[in-house]
Amino acid sequence: MSAAGAAVPQSGGEPLCVFGTGDLGRSLGQRLLQCGYSVVYGSRRPDSCGPIPLGAQALSHADAALSASLIFICVHRDHYGFLQNMAPHLEGKVLIDLSNNLKKGMFPDTNAEYLQRLVPGAAVVKGLNTLSAWALQNGLLAGKQAFLCGDSAEAKQAVSQVCTRLGLSVLDKGSLSAARELEDFPLQLFPQWRLPLCIALGLSAFFYFYLLIRDVIYAYVEDGKDISYRIMVSLANKVFPIVSLVMLSLCYLPGVIAAFIQLYRGTKYRRFPDWLDRWMLCRKQIGLLALGFAFLHAIYTFIIPIRYAVRHKLISRVVDEMKDNKTTPFYFDNTEAWGTDSFFVLGILGFFLYVLLGLTSLPSVGATLSWREFNFIQSKLGHMTLFICTAHGYIYGWNKFLKRSTYKWYTPPGYMLCLIVPSIVLVLKVILLLPCVDRTLTRIRQGWERASSRDQTEPFKASKF
């Protein structure tokens, strides 16, 4: 014991106190021990409170509170009652409220304010409630943000020091009245996915109805044919690649816009407009959704030949060939063979690169890349993917662009519409790659400023482009 104790002084300082020996309490205590603190548990039954981490001590609530000035409350709001009874023992202590509720608006006041009301003599700090017992146990805290709020600056300072030792980045959110925001935080569901999902759903719905009208309803109205069975697979397999391509181009558009803004302003030291910032922050999610749609497109394509309608059509065609008394080998259209094969090859390569991009956005894979490698993949490989997928779209319509029959009811087909944004992105990107433009942009990104723009020096939020 002395050997280890000598090297890293542990038992010297005042201990930290944890009320509650549930999952969260145990995990938090263990983690605090691992960071070199000594830990004391407060429990209703200190002798039979279940397993606590090796090295910690279990006392009664009152004794535990006596020995420490920071107390972590790892107890459900429903059980806060006992704290009111022992309020005298908590006078002058810092109470950290880690509790969460199951739903928004379950109680009129926040847990933290309720706690402060029960124990007016203590300084309540709300925070750390975004940590799960699971993350604590598995040491997954590094780099995570911890929000704190509370009315006593000194208390917050003490808690933030502990948070820093736990490996967290602390963000002060102000007085205890901000507790509502902090308690709602862990109840949010994929906040950064909301906008991308809305875009994806909006685009899907639009193109779905657009194609429904152009294909199914047109056939019914003009030719009296019922091809409604196409709704399930054929239509979907047109919508998926369209949405996927548009989303992919939306993923690279903000980077291009940002470059033009920097060129125009002649400096990188000014903030982008808010909408652009928000857009750039959800590029990863937009890209992953695009990959999802591409994945669905691929599988929908693979099952084409086993569909009833496709087999039926194939058999009909054979019987037709026979009826016309054609002799074999009948006409083999070499151009058609080259065209469709190129179409497939571009699609496959595009999908392959798509998957590669998706893999490198896995956190553990991305962590093994240097910044330059990450940049190479997300920028070079990304634009290459966009180029190949756009070419895939152009070849799909290669001989149909100029045909009259393509424009049913004077509307262009879906794939033409979806080629607009990607084409614009690619053209703008080519302009940015012109040597003269590229040189200026590189200098701006290295910190050079055009004379006229020096007067603004707002700090600039770095953006990986």
Added chain:
Amino acid sequence: MSAAGAAVPQSGGEPLCVFGTGDLGRSLGQRLLQCGYSVVYGSRRPDSCGPIPLGAQALSHADAALSASLIFICVHRDHYGFLQNMAPHLEGKVLIDLSNNLKKGMFPDTNAEYLQRLVPGAAVVKGLNTLSAWALQNGLLAGKQAFLCGDSAEAKQAVSQVCTRLGLSVLDKGSLSAARELEDFPLQLFPQWRLPLCIALGLSAFFYFYLLIRDVIYAYVEDGKDISYRIMVSLANKVFPIVSLVMLSLCYLPGVIAAFIQLYRGTKYRRFPDWLDRWMLCRKQIGLLALGFAFLHAIYTFIIPIRYAVRHKLISRVVDEMKDNKTTPFYFDNTEAWGTDSFFVLGILGFFLYVLLGLTSLPSVGATLSWREFNFIQSKLGHMTLFICTAHGYIYGWNKFLKRSTYKWYTPPGYMLCLIVPSIVLVLKVILLLPCVDRTLTRIRQGWERASSRDQTEPFKASKF
């Protein structure tokens, strides 16, 4: 030097000693240095012992032992001989035996007990043998468990303090006679996969033979046809989705059972039966195996149209059509087109969600999710997947349930059998979602107890449902 030294005192305490400068010894020493300990190596040739971590010191075995009271033995059992010779120098020291063997039962006694016999005056502690040099080097210790055993409580306490600083969770396994268990531990192969794999293999074998009898043998006995070629692909492609669906439902069944147990008992503070606990702990593995089978099912389906037998059948059908002098366009069955397309669409969507569930169970992806998000995906999305896949199964048999010819030899086809468990799980889940039931369950999970159940207060192991 002084700057860094001043901020974090390092050189003050007694050093830790490591015997052995192999891969493990070097990695362990480096990690100890990173945790703020000073480290001394004991080596046969202190001057030419190969690279040791910067900041550590290499001495002779005897000198190193003198300067420390904790000695990590990172040497193969075969080379323990020299320790006996220097036993006097090790009097009163704590020796940590980290060694592993290549196979179970290679030696009659454990390495730790052998070491204790060689150096009776020291306190041998077995432990840390589950750590690989690779994990140590890459800082992958956080959250891992370290088992310790030894006869001296004081020695174990000292070692456990070091383990805690390394970020490990320590579990005391008792006296040195438990060393056998600890030494066998790293020789285990996927212990948590054993039960799920047995279930998967059992189900596969059962359904394979069931379908073999119903399809191939039935055709041979009743019609005299040899369709044995179906064994390779067609049969397998029936077994895979069946097993996958059953496994998926087995993944969600224990959660439902647990909810009903809690409802029945009126409290969450009582342990589940052991079999349920064990089942719940291997749900992830069961789910991943289900995904594996679904993946195989998907690929088997994609290659259907290029199989010889399928092409042969298609050609035969065309020739038949011609023989019957049917005229084109011959009859197009709209219901059939809708039915098969719905079948495919449900299958594709189910597979898509399956893959999504699999992706979120990747450790690095899971770590980026909040508890609520993880819960949403594994519970909501999981039950949705189960529902879609079950619907996929029902549509497969939509018009065959009531046909006589379906029940060859009075046995139901495989897909009917496999729909039983998923249907039960879904029905039970729907019951749990009824407002009145849901409200009671939520209250129980928040800690509320029905009056009659208060008398039992056994600590309860939290389960993520």
Added chain:
Amino acid sequence: MSAAGAAVPQSGGEPLCVFGTGDLGRSLGQRLLQCGYSVVYGSRRPDSCGPIPLGAQALSHADAALSASLIFICVHRDHYGFLQNMAPHLEGKVLIDLSNNLKKGMFPDTNAEYLQRLVPGAAVVKGLNTLSAWALQNGLLAGKQAFLCGDSAEAKQAVSQVCTRLGLSVLDKGSLSAARELEDFPLQLFPQWRLPLCIALGLSAFFYFYLLIRDVIYAYVEDGKDISYRIMVSLANKVFPIVSLVMLSLCYLPGVIAAFIQLYRGTKYRRFPDWLDRWMLCRKQIGLLALGFAFLHAIYTFIIPIRYAVRHKLISRVVDEMKDNKTTPFYFDNTEAWGTDSFFVLGILGFFLYVLLGLTSLPSVGATLSWREFNFIQSKLGHMTLFICTAHGYIYGWNKFLKRSTYKWYTPPGYMLCLIVPSIVLVLKVILLLPCVDRTLTRIRQGWERASSRDQTEPFKASKF
């Protein structure tokens, strides 16, 4: 505050100084704070320098330099000018140059040497420039290597102590003239992928032209047929599996060679030849490329039936069947059905295992495996995959090996060529598994040495086989 402060002394020592409050400076400071150092920032405008981590202090450059002896320079080379002006304040300090350039050879001298020239009185240490702000923020340092170079051993020692506390493994690269190498390091792009990529491209090009001559040009020269449309898909779908299989066998060949070298030498304590070491270090990359080719092969196979040429051929065949007045059911070749189905099944299983191997090489998945499990998957499962894929290749040519027509222009088809290396690897592996050979090898790997080889005792670099 006192509670936390007491347990882990933080404010005691001399602080570390960081010049520059950009992304990198802020992230580094935060990380230093989390490791228990106190941090002072030097800034042009200490009062309006943007957000700095909680707990750090912002001073003017001169004041900050006064209070610390270690100064991290997180500023672009372009802005080094001000350091010359304040050179007197930097006398005797250790300056750590973390800067990087955008391209190789942008400046005649390295940033570190330039800095040393500007401030001759300080001890410049180059290093930590491989860390990104992103890695620092997310705590992804554990196990990463930090290279240092500098002319003052004392200065390097001080810096390396800080690096160790940050969780890095330090490697001293010598005097400041090595700065060129360190500054070029983060500009490298996938250095460990270069060799595997060259092999893959070389193999692809060779087999592509080989098959082009044998298939397309042969058909044109001998039969006058233009089958050039096959270039896009059919040829590629022959090249991909060939390259994939060869790469997979190249992934397991070095392990087998290493085993035979150890058997021949009778010891594991001697280094392998350099080429073998380098080969073994890029096995993971070779394997992942093989997986990439297998993935492409799979998708190319799935789209076969929707290709124009394939449909055309199918229809032609039906019409031919009709012309020949065959009656249905026409001849069903049971052997053909078994053969092709076996071929597909082996391909699918091989691909499944391939994907499994790929998944376990994800960093976060690999980290959850024990060494024995990792070894089991990469060795046992890997050789199994190689065996199944090789069998897939053999069945492809099952009845063609002895046919004359197979050897166009006296050249063997591509798949025969590609079976050579895998077959050799499998045969050698089987030899190694013979009990007598296996026993000797196991003893050697446990440290046993044949008498004749004891005289060499060069330290051996461990290799996971």
